[in-house]
Amino acid sequence: xxxxxxxxxxxxxxxxxxxxxxQGHRGLSRRILDAFPEKELFEFSIGGMRPYxxxxxxxxxxxxxxxxxxxxxxxxxxxxxxxxxxxxxxxxKTKAELLALWDKVTADIERYYPEIAPERxxxxxxxxxxxxxxxxxxxxxxxxxxxxxxxxxxxxxxxxGIEPAPFWDRQ
Amino acid sequence: xxxxxxxxxxxxxxxxxxxxxxQGHRGLSRRILDAFPEKELFEFSIGGMRPYxxxxxxxxxxxxxxxxxxxxxxxxxxxxxxxxxxxxxxxxKTKAELLALWDKVTADIERYYPEIAPERxxxxxxxxxxxxxxxxxxxxxxxxxxxxxxxxxxxxxxxxGIEPAPFWDRQ
Numbered sequence: 619x620x621x622x623x624x625x626x627x628x629x630x631x632x633x634x635x636x637x638x639x640x641q642g643h644r645g646l647s648r649r650i651l652d653a654f655p656e657k658e659l660f661e662f663s664i665g666g667m668r669p670y671x672x673x674x675x676x677x678x679x680x681x682x683x684x685x686x687x688x689x690x691x692x693x694x695x696x697x698x699x700x701x702x703x704x705x706x707x708x709x710x711k712t713k714a715e716l717l718a719l720w721d722k723v724t725a726d727i728e729r730y731y732p733e734i735a736p737e738r739x740x741x742x743x744x745x746x747x748x749x750x751x752x753x754x755x756x757x758x759x760x761x762x763x764x765x766x767x768x769x770x771x772x773x774x775x776x777x778x779g780i781e782p783a784p785f786w787d788r789q
Numbered sequence: 790x791x792x793x794x795x796x797x798x799x800x801x802x803x804x805x806x807x808x809x810x811x812q813g814h815r816g817l818s819r820r821i822l823d824a825f826p827e828k829e830l831f832e833f834s835i836g837g838m839r840p841y842x843x844x845x846x847x848x849x850x851x852x853x854x855x856x857x858x859x860x861x862x863x864x865x866x867x868x869x870x871x872x873x874x875x876x877x878x879x880x881x882k883t884k885a886e887l888l889a890l891w892d893k894v895t896a897d898i899e900r901y902y903p904e905i906a907p908e909r910x911x912x913x914x915x916x917x918x919x920x921x922x923x924x925x926x927x928x929x930x931x932x933x934x935x936x937x938x939x940x941x942x943x944x945x946x947x948x949x950g951i952e953p954a955p956f957w958d959r960q
Contacts, residue, residue: 628907630802630925639929664835665947736799754801758810759957762936766956769940776836785937786930 633739637731640761641724642788647677647764648720649783650771656713662774670774673767674716682723683746684760688738688753689730693746804910808902811932812895813959818848818935819891820954821942827884833945841945844938845887853894854917855931859909859924860901864917 631639651659651674660671687693710716738753745756775782802810822830822845831842858864881887909924916927946953 628804628910630804630807630910633799633801635925636801643933664944665950667944667947739799739801754806762814762933763956765933765936766940766943769937770944772937773835773838773941773944776838779836785934 685730689733856901860904
């Protein structure tokens, strides 16, 4: 019983503080992306894993579709265009294109996130038409997934002899 | 103004849901640790990085000291014993010892976490005597740091030809 009272009264995160946390992580992820040499970004791999360009495209797609889905309940990506990551020829050939997409999604988050209604955080639905979760769970998943793959990017960079920005440096 | 009202009324996480999220991640991290062969756990490295045993010890120490510090405000680790990770000879020589330490911390979290008072989440203090943050920010940092290093463990395992448990599998 005591625990239930604590749960009801403790404030952990506000939508605004979670957005700042998310964008802080995305700032670091962008710097890790930018630290890759052009060729290695698209080709370097360890143990048969995806090159970092594809990991970054996954981050981009999930963030873009995630914030729009959370705000609107529409998980089809609006115009029905295939996601960048899923396209066999996604047209992304350069780091500059990836960074531009990244920055577009950063702006999308600023635009759509404030439209997420308060009740959406506890509302359960199938994110991306597939992954049943509360709104907050979906967003936690997206952020955790980005941290996970970015950590892999750290290993790629170290293997390439490049020192990545420190993990705690969020801007 | 509208945004302020949303922030005050939206519930994102409760202490209990955040604990479940944390322990879910720790369950996956334990399986990644357990997936390493004994020798490679302590010796395998890419790009001059730490072997996974040391990454796991960092996770263990931060989780153990973190939950106790959040609950009690005491960041000295209680008995003043050196942290496992920081010890040049930390006495940890086997995977079984690491897993036993891991499980001890899992129990510590169940014991101490319910003692974290509601106001502690927004209270700013120097975690581990060094890192000034809100309680919630400190716990987010610990979890994110574990995801980050565990993601690196995924690369180590793939490089060793071992398929890791999927990222979404949290138990």
